[in-house]
Amino acid sequence: MTAAHDAYGPGALDALARALGTYERDRLTGTVRVSGRPGGVLGLRRGLVLSARSPGAPDLETRLLRSGRGTQGGIGAAELRMLHMRVLYDAVFAMAVGQVTGCAAERVRAASAPPGPGHFPSALVRETARRLAALERLPGALERLPGAVAPCREPLLAVPMAAGSEASRPGAGREILALADGRRTARDIAFRTGRGLYTTTVEATLLLGRGLIIAVPPGGITSGPGPADLAEPLLRRLRDRAGARPPGPAAAGDLPRRVPGASGRTRKLAEENSAAGRQGIYRRAGRIGLDDPG
Amino acid sequence: MDQKKLADEMRQIREELAGITDTAVAAVDGLLIAADTGRRIDSEGLAALAAAGLGLAQRTVAATERGELRRMVTYGSQGCAAVYPVGEIALLVVLGDEGLDVDLLHEEFPPILDRIAAILTDEA
Known part of the structure; x- marks a missing residue:
């Protein structure tokens, strides 16, 4: 482990390993929510890990769709099992390379746990430790x-x-x-x-x-902000409007209204259509009771 | 309004939650105030779309008596776009990829929205 990783998540894998060890001893069946950055969710059956998902690593669907393999006539059952396993290990790697602040388990009945082979926590932890170490040995x-x-x-x-x-x-x-x-x-x-x-x-x-x-160090590059000189008077105007309104919950009626043909470019079209069009809308609204007061 | 403070807050949102790809703040009538977006996103167009969508969502909750609008989320096969009202004057758009934990996003966002509202309404 290096300085940067220590600063961000000291012993994230250790925390994960300790929690998984406890669940293995308790033969937990259920889900474990790993909090932290990026964190994730583990699915366990009798202490063995069935699935792992993390916002930090692409899941099975993303792997298939984004790589194009899902659309090329499908993939075989054996390859799918293999990919499922790789996705699981990858999600655990994502949690371990970041920060783990806690683990919370929720038991479910064994029958509702997904089928499939479980992975021993010790094997998962060992492989993840190997990956973290291998990464640090790269040129x-x-x-x-x-x-x-x-x-x-x-x-x-x-x-x-x-x-x-x-x-x-x-x-x-x-x-x-x-x-x-x-x-x-x-x-x-x-x-x-x-x-x-x-x-x-x-x-x-x-x-x-x-x-x-x-x-790029965190906070290094930002894209340019919007037109500040335009935004300031606009915000002042909107604030004034919000302040002038009587207190109460925000109502849909307070939203800016767009009037058909207001730009003038479509005036002729708007004149021809607006009367008939609006009648239509009110008629339909009446039928479903939207304009019914109270 | 402190533009730098707003830019910092927006950048922090993207850095803190895995899966957030872009953010933008716009006035409720669709004028872009600030954007932290990639090159491929037309931030001005995004602001206008978000304002129109949020307006429609606001009308929908009002017409159906669902209380106060919390957010509007659109899901695509490669991610989602969430729009949050910021006070009564602005909105925040958050674009996420497939990995974004949307439940976590909703859990973590109320204080962030408060902070953005405070920055926008700060007269200093």
């Missing part, structure tokens, strides 16, 4: 004080001309360079491409090591 991680790319925290920016040097190489590296716009993190890119978070983080860290991308 891109060793040379940098914070270590590997923090996949859910650090926006990535492709160095100008870097895309050209990778253009001839297929695969994740080129996709990362194309999507690293200074706003997207490795996690965001994993979702866009339908690749795993771990794979994307490894690739991103390697690109970092080769100087093709840079990791």
Whole structure:
């Protein structure tokens, strides 16, 4: 573990491992909500892990749809099982590489737990620890004080001309360079491409090591704010209007009204249509009782 | 209104919750106040759409006597767009990808909306 990860989530995997160990001993069947950044949800049956989801890692559906495999005549049952397992490990990696602030279990009856093989928590923890350690041994991680790319925290920016040097190489590296716009993190890119978070983080860290991308420190780049000089008088006007109104719940009638043909461009059309059109609306409204007072 | 404070708040929203890709603040009549959006998003168009959608949602809750409008969320196959009223003068649009935990978003948002409302109405 490196300084940056320690600062953000000291021992996230340790916290996860402790909780999973307890649930394994208790042979818990139910769901575990892991709070933190990005956090996630684990599905357990008799202490074994059946499923894992995290906002930090693409789920099965995203992996299939975004990578295009879901639309190419489907995938085999064996491949699907394999992918399900990879998604599960990837979600646990996402939780462990971030911050874990707590785990809350909710028991359900065994019958309502999803079917499928369970994974031993110890195997999950061991593999996740191996991944975290492997990440820190990559060339891109060793040379940098914070270590590997923090996949859910650090926006990535492709160095100008870097895309050209990778253009001839297929695969994740080129996709990362194309999507690293200074706003997207490795996690965001994993979702866009339908690749795993771990794979994307490894690739991103390697690109970092080769100087093709840079990791933008949190709060580094913002897109330009809106037209401030326009916004200020507008807000003042809206505030005045809000203040002048008698107190009470916000009513739909207070919304700005758009009058047909107000711009003048469609005046002729509006004159011809408005009378007949509005009658129609009122007639229909009357039928379903919308204009019925009280 | 402190533009920098608003920009910081918006950037923090995106950095704190995994899955938020873009945010924008607009006045209720659809004029963009500030945007933290990627290149592919037309932020002015987004502000206008959000205002129109929120207006419709507000009318719907009023006409159906569902109380006060909390938010309007549109789901697509590759993510969602949530629009929250900010006080009575503005709105906040949040775009998320497939990974965004929308329940968590709704849980965490009330204090954020209060802070944005305070920034917008701050006369200093």
